[in-house]
Amino acid sequence: MNALTLPDIAAQASRQALPLEWVGMCGIALPVLFDGQRLAATVDAGVSLDDGNARGIHMSRLYLALEMLERESLSPDLLRQVLERFLESHEGLADSAYLKISADLMLKRPALISPLAGWKSYRVSINARLKNAMFHVELKTEVPYSSTCPCSAALSRQLIQQQFIDDFANRPLQHADILAWLGSTNGIVATPHSQRSQATLRVMLDDFLDEFPLIALINDAEAALATPVQTAVKRADEQAFALANGQNLMFCEDAARRLNLALKRSPGIRAFHARVVHAESLHAHDAVAETHFNWEAR
Numbered sequence: 001m002n003a004l005t006l007p008d009i010a011a012q013a014s015r016q017a018l019p020l021e022w023v024g025m026c027g028i029a030l031p032v033l034f035d036g037q038r039l040a041a042t043v044d045a046g047v048s049l050d051d052g053n054a055r056g057i058h059m060s061r062l063y064l065a066l067e068m069l070e071r072e073s074l075s076p077d078l079l080r081q082v083l084e085r086f087l088e089s090h091e092g093l094a095d096s097a098y099l100k101i102s103a104d105l106m107l108k109r110p111a112l113i114s115p116l117a118g119w120k121s122y123r124v125s126i127n128a129r130l131k132n133a134m135f136h137v138e139l140k141t142e143v144p145y146s147s148t149c150p151c152s153a154a155l156s157r158q159l160i161q162q163q164f165i166d167d168f169a170n171r172p173l174q175h176a177d178i179l180a181w182l183g184s185t186n187g188i189v190a191t192p193h194s195q196r197s198q199a200t201l202r203v204m205l206d207d208f209l210d211e212f213p214l215i216a217l218i219n220d221a222e223a224a225l226a227t228p229v230q231t232a233v234k235r236a237d238e239q240a241f242a243l244a245n246g247q248n249l250m251f252c253e254d255a256a257r258r259l260n261l262a263l264k265r266s267p268g269i270r271a272f273h274a275r276v277v278h279a280e281s282l283h284a285h286d287a288v289a290e291t292h293f294n295w296e297a298r
């Protein structure tokens with residue numbers, strides 16, 4: 001054998017003629033560009049191996065095609081180009097191409113009242129496929145928020161009413177006394193439980209979008225829930241957060257319905273699936289709700 005001739009096992013015939021649905025690489029480290037940020041992403045890249053007689057695909061060709069993602073900002077068109085490159089480099093072997101990009105997107109968020117701001121990190125992934133010449137792209141993200149139980153709030157109010165009856169029985173009601181009582185611990189003898197909650201959103205995008213509406217999706221979800229977790233917080237911000245929670249008491253069902261309405265109004269989305277998880281402080285288990293729209297059509 002000539003020293004320059006390298007064995008090419010992938011080019012050999014397969015011992016067992018069998019096509020494969022997905023072959024590729026998972027967890028490739030890649031710095032990608034999105035909305036002016038450089039994100040440390042991990043990428044899964046694959047194709048179908050439709051030629052059952054071929055031993056293997058050419059991993060390096062997929063890997064090298066990913067270089068395009070380093071130079072240009074992520075967009076539907078860029079992902080489609082990468083997937084087309086996957087198929088061109090596997091002509092006769094593969095009919096379908098797949099790409100998944102996962103990263104943490106950092107967004108700077110202002111405080112509710114004070115002139116402060118801080119960063120929030122959102123787990124995002126973009127899942128694209130080119131199959132039967134059809135291009136599909138799905139966005140996934142996770143939005144953390146706070147939820148206060150409406151039932152617990154009602155039960156607490158009832159106890160506060162009972163305390164009021166006990167404390168003011170047979171006494172004339174004086175404005176100043178009531179005001180002082182409202183500011184005392186007796187005026188809030190019971191408090192409703194709240195929980196750190198998370199919405200996981202998956203959306204299928206309309207065809208021919210110029211850019212990924214990821215930030216709009218996160219903003220729309222946070223606006224609908226009205227109680228996103230905060231970054232920089234002074235007492236004035238904490239008080240505003242308490243008010244926001246009190247004005248937006250939510251079971252997990254309420255949160256799912258809010259998201260359903262918001263995502264239907266959000267532009268560029270043709271199908272979605274939302275799952276909310278309220279990490280209960282009443283129980284050691286979670287309260288969970290799911291909702292979707294056009295999702296079976298994916």
Ligand SMILES: Nc1nc2c(ncn2[C@@H]2O[C@H](COP(=O)(O)OP(=O)(O)OP(=O)(O)O)[C@@H](O)[C@H]2O)c(=O)[nH]1
Pocket residue numbers: 008009010055056057058059060061
């Ligand atoms: N198909 C396949 N390749 C693997 C696997 N694990 C490692 N590789 C290696 O990935 C490397 C790159 O594969 P190719 O893209 O076919 O490399 P190449 O033959 O030099 O490149 P081309 O000339 O473009 O085909 C090879 O050295 C393979 O041995 C595997 O499970 N499947």
